[in-house]
Amino acid sequence: MDRIAKKGWRPAAVLLLLLCIWEVAVNILDIPGWLLPAPTVIASEASQGFQELLPHLQSTAMLAVGGFIIGCSVGILTAVILHLLPGVQESVYPLLILSQNVPTIVLAPLLVIWFGFGLLPKLIVITLVCFFPVTVAAMDGFRNVPPDMRHYMLMAGASKIQMFTKLEWPYALSSVFSGLKISATYSVMGAVISEWLGAKNGVGVYMTLASSSFRTERVFVAIFIIMILSLLFFAMISAAEAALVKWRRRKVE
Template identity: 40%
Template sequence: MRRLEDYLLRTNLEIRDRYKDIIYPIAVFVAIIIIWQAIVVCMDIPGYLLPAPSDIVSVFFTDTENLMKHAWITTYEAVTGFFIAVVISILIGIVMDFIPIVRKSLYPLMLTTQMIPTITIAPLLVIWFGFGMLPKVLMVTLTCFFPILISFVDGLENIDKDYLNLFKTMKAGKIDTFRHLKFPMSMEKFFSGLKISATYAVMAATVAEWLGGTEGLGVYMLRSKKAYALDKVFASTILIVILSLIFVGIVHLVRKSVLKKYNK
């Protein structure tokens, strides 16, 4: 009976802590919004300097069609570029694992390319491929590719040697070892890279649109900024954050599903 009481007490404390982890940030966020609204209203700050939260929210109702149209373009670019980055990362990671000399040759070059600022790559892609969707997709792919690849390769290389020796004693070939040992055990780090890249995908698409495009949230933000419609700039920024959170959430759900499958 005593053990049951202790268990129930621990469970209640854990549930209470979880609620606190959710409630506290929400309470702080709501307080910031209320203070922000009060400052703008009381000090009569013009909308072109700092819009009130109520004005920002109203944009989602008054300019819904236009905002959603641009959001769809950005989402499509981000999803497409992200998917291409995942496929290329897996393929190159597999080649690097099977052929070590490829890793030694390519890894330093890939590391060097990551030191090039994104803002210098996007205009080049626009010059080479035009103002359409292709340069935006390529921008997302280039941005997301490296974190995924490095996490995947790192996961493949950091397999417990005891497991590798066990597969050797069982006379397993490279393909069987990769399929039944290395690939499943690299999933944890692989999804860590996916999470990092998921936060970059929408941002990369937006930056590419900002620097040269005709559609998308980046273009919507640029036009709104030039018109001093900061309420629309804030609204599109909030939408970008929401899309990024959705991306990360989807990756998290897929991660749980995949790891549950391999851990059976």
């Protein structure tokens, strides 16, 4: 984490440079605000309309967190079941891969037909987005346990459950957190997509209303809010990983 903090100025400097180029290009080329607003216009809109945006931000954040927790719980449970039951894995895992070839935005109208416009279809959308990265990462972590450590546990007379709880699960934690970090960013995207199904509040609703009224600066405000939320969720999972997977932190240092 210290190393990331020390080098954090580099991406910040690149981002600042890109924003400056954007601002200068919009002014020099005299691009209409409805087509591409300048960063200063976007910042001004975010500042002036923050009170209006705040309920949407809170709604999206709560929805993303709830869907993330459910999706990752389902993902970890699925990975554990498939790992401990090889016969089930051979039957189900190819179907899980096929399920990811169906775009979530295509399933959204079906979920509305089946479950209505309430909270349930929104949570299902986020769960579908979040569970697969965690499942794949966890299963890879279970499989990548060093053979010599596995052989040592077998020589010590460990059962399959003991092998999992004492060796495979602790060793896979690093991979699990990799999947959690991916899902953390996907959860915000899934929340915004789910809000297009008919929510009353949310960044997705805010973006839709802004787009329909050609308030392009508000669309960009929503985009930046989504990016910031995703980065915050990613940072929270990274902090949890640094606190829990201490052996990896010592190895990196």
